[in-house]
Amino acid sequence: MLKKDFLILSCLSWMLPMNGNPQVIEISKFIPGNYLTDNNHLVELFNPSKTPVSLEGFLLITRDYALRFPANIKLLPYQRLKIGKKKGKPHNVDFELIEQPDFSIRLYNKKIEGNYCVLQNSQGKIIDAFYHSQLAATPILPDSGVLILHNGAALPYQLPAEHNPLWGYFPIGEDPAVGFEKYKGQWRVIPALSKINLYPATAFREVNVRYSKKTVILKWITEFEEDVPAFLIQKSTNQVDFQTIDTLEALGSPAKPTQYVYYDVHTDSGKTYYYRITNLASEEKTIYSKIVEIEASEPPIEFQMELFPLEGKANQHFSLRFSTAYSQFIKIKVLDNHFKEWAILFYDWVYAYSQNLLHFELNNLPSGKYILVASTEAKRYFQNFIVLNN
Numbered sequence: 099m100l101k102k103d104f105l106i107l108s109c110l111s112w113m114l115p116m117n118g119n120p121q122v123i124e125i126s127k128f129i130p131g132n133y134l135t136d137n138n139h140l141v142e143l144f145n146p147s148k149t150p151v152s153l154e155g156f157l158l159i160t161r162d163y164a165l166r167f168p169a170n171i172k173l174l175p176y177q178r179l180k181i182g183k184k185k186g187k188p189h190n191v192d193f194e195l196i197e198q199p200d201f202s203i204r205l206y207n208k209k210i211e212g213n214y215c216v217l218q219n220s221q222g223k224i225i226d227a228f229y230h231s232q233l234a235a236t237p238i239l240p241d242s243g244v245l246i247l248h249n250g251a252a253l254p255y256q257l258p259a260e261h262n263p264l265w266g267y268f269p270i271g272e273d274p275a276v277g278f279e280k281y282k283g284q285w286r287v288i289p290a291l292s293k294i295n296l297y298p299a300t301a302f303r304e305v306n307v308r309y310s311k312k313t314v315i316l317k318w319i320t321e322f323e324e325d326v327p328a329f330l331i332q333k334s335t336n337q338v339d340f341q342t343i344d345t346l347e348a349l350g351s352p353a354k355p356t357q358y359v360y361y362d363v364h365t366d367s368g369k370t371y372y373y374r375i376t377n378l379a380s381e382e383k384t385i386y387s388k389i390v391e392i393e394a395s396e397p398p399i400e401f402q403m404e405l406f407p408l409e410g411k412a413n414q415h416f417s418l419r420f421s422t423a424y425s426q427f428i429k430i431k432v433l434d435n436h437f438k439e440w441a442i443l444f445y446d447w448v449y450a451y452s453q454n455l456l457h458f459e460l461n462n463l464p465s466g467k468y469i470l471v472a473s474t475e476a477k478r479y480f481q482n483f484i485v486l487n488n
Contacts, residue, residue: 123151123173123217125226129277129290130213132374132389133162133183134203134338138274138290140189141181141215145173153179155220157245157255161213161238164245166200166253188291199248208337208372208391209425209450211271212238216257224258228266228285230278232425232447236260272388275301299324299377302387303355306426306475307373309392314362316373317475318387323350328378331360337372337389345378365394397423401474403430409484412463416483418443418456422474425450429473434466443470460485 124144131138141158145151153167158181171193173179182191195201212231218224231238239260245253258264266285268278275298277290301321308315316331326348332340343362350356365371371394375387403420410416422428430444443458463485470481 122146123153123156123225124280125215125217125228126178127277127279127288128215128228129189129288130160130162130215130230130272130274131277131290132274132337132386133160134336135334135340135389136386137183137186138188139183140191140277142279143173143179143181143217145175145177148175150174157216157218157253159214159216159218159243159255159257161204161206161241163195163204164202164243164255165195165198166245166247168199200245200253202245204243205337206238208272208389210237211388211425212236213272214238214241214257214265218255222255224264226266227257227264228268228278228280229260230268230270231260232269232271233449234260234267234269237449237452239265274386274388298385299326299379299383300350300385302375302385305375305387305390306424307390307392308424308476309365309394309396311396312363312365312367312394314365314371314373314392314394316360316362316375316390318358318375320350320356320358322352322354323348323356324352325383326350326377326379329358330376330378331362332374332376333362334372334374334389335369340372340374348377367394369394399423400476401428401472401479403470403472403479403481405470405481405483408482409486411487412460412465412485414459416458416460418458418470420448420454420456420472421451422448423450424475426475430456431471431473432460432463433469433471435468437469440468 126144127142129140133139151173153171154169156167158165179193180189180191181193182189184194184196185191214229216224216227240257242256247253268285275290276287278285279288300323303319303321305318328348329346330342331344333343334340346360372389372391374389377385400423403418406417428448431439432441433439440463444456448454465485465487467484472479
């Protein structure tokens with residue numbers, strides 16, 4: 099989801115209960131889960147005041163859905179309200195999202211990782227907001243949408259940019275194994291399924307997907323493996339219904355990370371697919387990776403960079419513009435003609451199709467020919483340039 103010029107709501111406002119005294123409702127817990135696929139999603143609201151607060155007309159907004167609370171929903175003093183997809187394992191929620199009259203699913207591009215949870219009062223003011231993403235500067239914000247109510251009315255909402263002080267933030271991307279809770283005013287990571295899976299069999303990291311030569315290439319790393327005989331490769335076209343398409347023998351151990359790669363040649367050109375990995379295990383030991391999205395078409399350019407000037411003095415500014423077709427870590431460094439490393443200019447996460455501009459100087463660099471090397475998760479890219487004497 100690309101950044102757009104939306105109206106930014108810039109002030110934190112409080113709910114006014116019936117007696118006129120200002121009160122605050124907090125988002126105290128947020129477990130994004132894979133909302134369309136499972137029942138692990140959870141939002142917990144907390145009333146820290148001594149006054150009951152009605153939630154009638156409040157909006158709850160995530161990247162996955164928008165909800166307007168119905169009448170007769172009230173939070174008593176110091177009460178917590180657990181909100182989820184439906185009742186039952188794993189969270190025993192108090193309020194079900196399914197079959198609510200003013201509720202709408204939101205579909206979004208999973209190539210950009212991260213999620214948010216926003217609570218807006220009946221006057222349209224945001225009273226609490228939290229997001230998580232690899233980087234604080236994220237393309238998922240600002241955002242906007244329209245909730246179509248059961249009576250046919252349209253209820254628009256607009257969410258501010260990430261630098262707005264309304265937002266709480268935690269620097270992590272998609273991971274179904276984790277959730278977030280507010281502790282002493284700060285957000286921290288918690289296990290998403292701690293009541294079910296106290297001793298996980300494995301943990302998935304660095305799950306990514308690429309498309310090349312009519313083949314989807316799925317790669318991942320397991321941090322550890324404990325009693326994992328095999329992995330199931332699962333595929334979907336709608337983010338909801340996943341089918342196991344293959345089984346891969348597990349090769350890891352409890353002591354070290356293990357890398358895997360899987361090639362799916364059964365794809366239709368131009369179609370969008372979603373993949374996840376899970377271990378072959380009983381229900382209480384099952385772990386799912388995050389869901390990754392790929393379109394079965396090769397981008398015209400996977401990575402590109404442009405350096406200016408190509409010939410300059412060591413103490414002058416160089417400018418490098420670069421972009422990538424996939425969200426991934428990018429490392430950029432300077433080598434001389436003998437491949438000696440002189441500087442690491444950049445090493446960080448980069449979002450897909452975002453334009454990145456890097457300014458740098460190369461002080462004390464001897465004159466001569468140099469190579470700018472950009473390393474992606476798939477390959478390396480090179481740009482020659484010259485440094486002159488001052």
